Amino acid sequence: MTLTAESVWDNCLLFIQDNIAPEAYKTWFQPIKPVKLTDNALHLQVPSRFFYEWLEEHYIDLLKTALTKELGSDAKLIYAIRMENPAKGMEAFTEKIPSSKRNFTESQNVDAPVKTKSPELKNPFIIPGIRNVQVESQLNPSYNFDSFLEGESNRLARNAGMAVANKPGGTSFNPLLIFGGVGLGKTHLAHAIGVGIKENYPDKTVLYISAERFIQQYTESIRKNTRNDFIHFYQLIDVLIVDDIQFFSGKAGTQDVFFHIFNHLHQNGKQVILTSDKKPVDMQDIEQRLLSRFKWGLSAELNHPDYETRVSIIQNKLYRDGVEMDDNIVHYLAENIKTNIRELEGAIISLIAHSSFNRKDITIDLARKIVENYVKNTKREVSIDQIQKVVSDYFQMDIDTLQSKTRKRHIVQARQLAMYFAKKMTKASLASIGSQIGKRDHATVLHACKTVENLASTDKQFNKYVQDLQKKLAD
CATH class of the missing domain: 3.40.50.300 (P-loop containing nucleotide triphosphate hydrolases)
Known part of the structure; x- marks a missing residue:
């Protein structure tokens, strides 16, 4: 029977498939196409130079064994690398023989131009020095559906x-x-x-x-x-x-x-x-x-988890950590930490740590102390971007208008309120606040904060603005 590139490569694939993981086979060998068979040299089309270099580094021994079984000890392998011709926008091909240190037989590169590329081209997820040919998922197995509790919010x-x-x-x-x-x-x-x-x-x-x-x-x-x-x-x-x-x-x-x-x-x-x-x-x-x-x-x-979901999250966390806690403490935590799940779990970890390190039981008094400190510390985590969004939404304007140079009174007041809450609720400097809210200087921010304080004490409507925004930013 006359050998063809297709028949030789099909037989090689059967051997290769038996000797590597299914995922690696699918990723690195299924995209390869046989092109031609000439003088005991199998020409294979690969999608890119990346494929060529990857096969050369990781699979040359496997390819050599498979091809030698089909064509004998003088078998040769030549890659046809698909390229894009930048001048014409059309596909072109260049051929490359495996590097001399890995050649099946002594041979020279065919006389075709090869576009120069960095020799360091690698799978971006491979850590240098670790020869892992499969694409790692980068997944955390502890983040699964069992630990993601269902509630109205999600x-x-x-x-x-x-x-x-x-x-x-x-x-x-x-x-x-x-x-x-x-x-x-x-x-x-x-x-x-x-x-x-x-x-x-x-x-x-x-x-x-x-x-x-x-x-x-x-x-x-x-x-x-x-x-x-x-x-x-x-x-x-x-x-x-x-x-x-x-x-x-x-x-x-x-x-x-x-x-x-x-x-x-x-x-x-x-x-x-x-x-x-x-x-x-x-x-x-x-x-x-x-x-x-x-x-x-x-x-x-x-959305933010409701009360029942927060209780379930706490109970699940305690169960997974093998910790017992009175129901009244569980409900106290759920009632007082409403912002997000991360803060809720953080408070639980702090409570367990204080109890363990100080060799004290977990009591409602200890829970109150942890919650008081934890909530106080996390309230300042609001960002300047969030503050601008809340303020602009409250006054029914977009952020570009809030940051604009206009001197219209209602826009100026909205901008001053954003600066006031940024100073109050973040650790940013006056200069940083001014830079992020319309590219103002620190003196403008300082003036805005004083103006807000004065108006809040003398203008009833303006004081309502302050109180409303305070509540929205605290949620």
Whole structure:
């Protein structure tokens, strides 16, 4: 029977598949295509130089064994690397023989130009010195559905997440965008979905990454001239989870590359999961074409947990940590820490630590002391951006108007109130507050704070503004 490139490569794949993990086989060998067989040399088309270098570093011995079994000891392997011709915008190919130290036989590179790229091009998730060929999911297994308790505040998001975990890419929740305030469980739920998918579909390539890390990797790919390889790597993922997508704001290059990655994954039935501290309509400096894609699936909000959910969270935390606590203390904690789940769990940890280190029982008096100190310390965690949003919403104006140079009285007062609460509720300097609220100097902020204090004591309506905003910012 006459040997063909297809038949030789099919037999090689059977051998390779038996000798590596399914996920690695799917990622690194299924995309390869046989091109031709000439003079005992098998030509294989690989998607990028990234693929070529990766195969050379990690799979050359496996490839050599497989090809030698089919073609004998003088077998040769030549890669056809798909490239993009920047001048014509058309695909081109260059061929490359494996490096001499790994050659099957002594041979020379074929006479074709090879575009110069950085020799350091690697999978961005591989730690130097660790030869792990599979894409690690970066998931935290302790963040699962069992530890993410359901309540009125998160029911839609949790149930949608479970549906995605059971059928990734096969529901109408693609993408699934989970949004909500700080400490409400967005990251936990995103991990739980990923963990659930890996349990149900072990062969799927699941990847969790923070938006900040994605931006760093993209910036590095630009510096090393490996943007196409960066895109190709992410297009291999079956389930992509990006945390805190709002950090893409104002980063046009990152948004553009993510747009192409998103389109490829979505069109190929892959699942995309995103988290954000705001809903799509409130995201600023994000391209409209990207926002429209965020809205294709489901946007599910996480709200502040209600009283019953807070009680359940405390009881679950105590059970997992093997700690007993009187019900009256549990209810006291649930009644007095209402902001978010992170603060609630932090208070529990502090309470257990004080009891353990001081060798004292957990009493209601100790709980009161912890809550008093903890709530006092966490109230100042509000950001200047949050203050500006609350104030601008209260006065029914946008943040750009609040920060503008206009001297209209109601806008000036709103701006002064934002400066006043920024000084009162954050640790930022006067200069920093002024810089963030309309690029004013520290003297303007100081004047604003004094004006607010004077008006609050003499103007009844203005004092109501102060009291209302105080309550909104304390929630």
